[in-house]
Structure formats: structure tokens, C-alpha cells
Amino acid sequence: MYSVENLLNEIKNCKICEKHIEPNPVVLASKKSKIIIVGQAPGAKVHQSGIPWDDASGKQLRKWLDVTDEEFYDTNNFGIIPMGFCYPGKGKTGDLPPRKECAPQWHQPLLKEISEVKLIILIGMYAQNYYLKKKAKRTLTETVNAFxxxxxxxxxxxxxxxxxxxxxxxxxxxxxxxxxxxxxTVKKLI
Structure with a gap:
């Protein structure tokens, strides 16, 4: 039987993709996280700091959620479980897609142990396609428009x-x- 703490420790020590990238898994959650944020993968800055959403995208996300840094990083409010836990590297037009090993390996066991989840925020097409499957629309714009x-x-x-x-x-x-x-929605939940 796993606990959230044991799973988080295993994830933080995960090296499933070390043949492809430099592992430095970034994840944050507790058994009581009410809102789960499923994004893509940490960027280069977050890879270095080890703090999820510790970059310009994170500032914008907190603005969209209308929460303070303290509220955002309180694991009783938010669990942060990206599709890929490590920085995937640089591509031609931005960061590479999240590694495909992480979500199938870790998401279900972790979500199963978080008992207070009221909402899962799916950020970007990778998270939306993974969780919504056939219910996702043809494009991200169509999916978000049908929120x-x-x-x-x-x-x-x-x-x-x-x-x-x-x-x-x-x-x-x-x-x-x-x-x-x-x-x-966020204000009601936290």
C-alpha cells in the first residue's frame, strides 16, 4: 500500500527516462490537495529551481486562477502533477513535448491516493488529450471553448x-x- 508521500518520493527519484534526458522530476501534492493541475512538463527554469510553475508561465497561471503564491504552493489547495515530470529539452520552436513515460507510470497511483480532489485543471493539449481522450475536440481552441x-x-x-x-x-x-x-470555481474550492 502506497501513501502520497511514498509515491512523491519515488517520483522525485525516478530515472525512467534517463537515457533520453537529465532527470530532475518536479511534482507537488498532498493527500488533501483539492485541485490538481496537470500541465505539460517543467521548463528549463523550473528544471533548475525544482519549484513547479516558478517562471513567467506560472505567474500568468496564478493570475488566471486569482491566487497568491502562498495559496498556489499550499498542497492542501493545489497538487501539481505534470504530464512529464522532467524538462524534456529544447526543440525548434520551444520545449520538446513531455516524455511519454511519466503519466502512465505515475498519474493513476498518485491520484488514487489523493482523497480530497474536487477539480483537475488540464493545461494544454497533452493533458487534455490524455485525460479527455475522445471527448477532446479537434483543436485546443475548440476544447477550451467547450470548457x-x-x-x-x-x-x-x-x-x-x-x-x-x-x-x-x-x-x-x-x-x-x-x-x-x-x-x-477556484475560490469556492480553496
Missing amino acids: EEYLPQYFVLPHPSPRNRFWLTKNPWFEKEVLPMLKN
Whole structure:
């Protein structure tokens, strides 16, 4: 029988992908985490600090959630379980996709031990496709636009990267319709 602490310790020592990348798993959760954030994978800055969402994307995410740093890093409020626990490396147009070994190996055992989960926030296509499977729409924009279909179990978001400014400009409905609902939902849960 596993505990959340044992699983987190195993994840932090995981080397399942060491043939491909330098392992430094980043994860944060407790048995009482109410909201689980499933993002892509840590970026280079987070890989160095070991603190999830400790970068410009994290600042934007906390703004979207309307939470303080203290609320965000309180594991009774949020568990942070990325699709890939380690920085996947640099690609031509940004970071490489998350490694495929992590989620199948660790997500279900970890989520099974977190007893207070009220909401899972799925950030980006990798998380949305993994969790929503056939219920995910053809594009991220379509999935996020249909966010109410996935409530109350899931809340779907685009990645809060500063590189997504163009997407945000092109989709003003996100800030007008989705973010107020997200902020309200989070406030009720924490």
C-alpha cells in the first residue's frame, strides 16, 4: 500500500527516462490537495529551481486562477502533477513535448491516493488529450471553448506561456468567459 508521500518520493527519484534526458522530476501534492493541475512538463527554469510553475508561465497561471503564491504552493489547495515530470529539452520552436513515460507510470497511483480532489485543471493539449481522450475536440481552441462540457471534473485551459499572447489576442472570449468562471470555481474550492 502506497501513501502520497511514498509515491512523491519515488517520483522525485525516478530515472525512467534517463537515457533520453537529465532527470530532475518536479511534482507537488498532498493527500488533501483539492485541485490538481496537470500541465505539460517543467521548463528549463523550473528544471533548475525544482519549484513547479516558478517562471513567467506560472505567474500568468496564478493570475488566471486569482491566487497568491502562498495559496498556489499550499498542497492542501493545489497538487501539481505534470504530464512529464522532467524538462524534456529544447526543440525548434520551444520545449520538446513531455516524455511519454511519466503519466502512465505515475498519474493513476498518485491520484488514487489523493482523497480530497474536487477539480483537475488540464493545461494544454497533452493533458487534455490524455485525460479527455475522445471527448477532446479537434483543436485546443475548440476544447477550451467547450470548457463547460468537462465541468465539474475537469477545467481545460491553454498554456499560460507568454508565447501564447497571440492566441489570447485572437480568442478574447477566453478572458471574458472562461477566466471569470475559473476564478470563481477556484475560490469556492480553496
